[in-house]
Amino acid sequence: MSFDPDSTAVVVVDMQNGFCHPDGSLHAPASEDAIADVTDVVSAARDAGASVVYTRDVHPPEQFEGNHYYDEFERWGEHVLEDSWDAELVADLDVRDEDHVVTKHTYDAFYRTDLEGHLDAHGIDDLLLCGTLANVCVLHTAGSAGLRDYRPVVVEDALGYIEEDHKEYAVEHSDFLFGELTTKDEIEFE
Secondary structure (H helix, E strand, O other): OEEOHHHEEEEEEOOEHHHHOOOOOOOOHHHHHHHHHHHHHHHHHHHHOOEEEEEEEOEOOOOOOOOOOOOHHHHHOOOOEOOOHHHOEOOOOOOOOOOEEEEEOOOOOOOOOOHHHHHHHOOOOEEEEEEOOHHHHHHHHHHHHHHOOOEEEEEEEEEOOOOHHHHHHHHHHHHHHOOEEEOHHHOEEO
């Protein structure tokens, strides 16, 4: 699968201590295991001159107080609280000054963030999505990208998840509904 580095960004979703480190509040071993694969995708993109975007899921402690329906703390417990170690990107990632880091407060990295403006300002049309969790933030971000007329391509062997069938669902759903799939070895830059 071929990509133009001038119009492609790798979007690394939520590779944070809270999800990827054994001491994290919502640690999933497969998310920790995905660090090396995500790093491979980022390295290939950097070598080709493509853009790199990292997302961080961050929650102010009072974010869901008084909400009518949406409450991630009720579903998952408190996690990746604002200004916590839990919310930091894992140290093993090679985050550079030229990379764009998006702070988000929901599953969807486009919802009330600067992600769309950043991509448009840099002429980005194609997104290679990797990170965690496959069936939550990666899936919702990929779907939102497709609805905004970006080409979302999920890198299926660079995903974290809680259960294997969660990953399988996300990959199948992405392929069926709004995006494309690739593996890290199939990515080529023109």
